[in-house]
Amino acid sequence: DAKTTQPNSMESNEEEPVHLPCNHSTISGTDYIHWYRQLPSQGPEYVIHGLTSNVNNRMASLAIAEDRKSSTLILHRATLRDAAVYYCILLNSGYSTLTFGKGTMLLVSP
Amino acid sequence: KAGVTQTPRYLIKTRGQQVTLSCSPISGHRSVSWYQQTPGQGLQFLFEYFSETQRNKGNFPGRFSGRQFSNSRSEMNVSTLELGDSALYLCASSLQGQGAGNEQFFGPGTRLTVL
Numbered sequence: 001d002a003k004t005t006q007p008n009s010m011e012s013n014e015e016e017p018v019h020l021p022c023n024h025s026t027i028s029g030t031d032y033i034h035w036y037r038q039l040p041s042q043g044p045e046y047v048i049h050g051l052t053s054n055v056n057n058r059m060a061s062l063a064i065a066e067d068r069k070s071s072t073l074i075l076h077r078a079t080l081r082d083a084a085v086y087y088c089i090l091l092n093s094g095y096s097t098l099t100f101g102k103g104t105m106l107l108v109s110p
Numbered sequence: 111k112a113g114v115t116q117t118p119r120y121l122i123k124t125r126g127q128q129v130t131l132s133c134s135p136i137s138g139h140r141s142v143s144w145y146q147q148t149p150g151q152g153l154q155f156l157f158e159y160f161s162e163t164q165r166n167k168g169n170f171p172g173r174f175s176g177r178q179f180s181n182s183r184s185e186m187n188v189s190t191l192e193l194g195d196s197a198l199y200l201c202a203s204s205l206q207g208q209g210a211g212n213e214q215f216f217g218p219g220t221r222l223t224v225l
Contacts, residue, residue, distance in 0.1 A: 030210075031210075032210035032211060034210075036214075042216075042218060043114075043200045043202070043216030043217055043218055043219055044153070044200075044202075044214075044216050045215075045216065046213040046214065046215070049210075049211060091209060091210040091211075092209075092210060093209075093210045093211075094209070095165075095166075095207075095208065095209050096208065096209055096210065097143075097155050097158070097166055097168075097208050098143070098155070098202075098208060098214055099155060100145075100152055100153035100154075101152070102152060
């Protein structure tokens, strides 16, 4: 399985944009990039996913590099509620299991 | 639409005992996956059930087993509990099962403590 690399932690101030990076240099052409997050004392929740083009939804934006070897999850205006561990996960278009790494712990200060 | 529910939320057992955890998926979802989360190992996949059949299994000993009923509810059983089984057990449901583009909806988890 292709691996992802994320920083252990990042800090942000409330109401500022946050860019969470993810490197996946061994990504294959049929791997989708998924992001989940886990808030304290809760189960993970889906954030967004994409294949090649940038994607937007109500929670975040996903910017995918042209060579697909890296991607960035963008939170446009961080709130205290966005403090969580963010996981970048590759899932093949065939059957593949959601496999979590260590993720990035995002700290948001008021 | 109600989310994924797990019961019980907290459980304390002693070594050697067995335990059964329950997961009710979102209505209409046919897939239920189970995960174990510990501070040391993070989130690890246990198994997935889809339409009452185990579709995939993670790298856990045979003491960990599960099943899924015709109404898609799932149970997970751990026999001969060990101290290292203390963890948060999460279940996730989805419409199409594990795979790219298939959003997994997680429950709040069951916190198991083994003494």
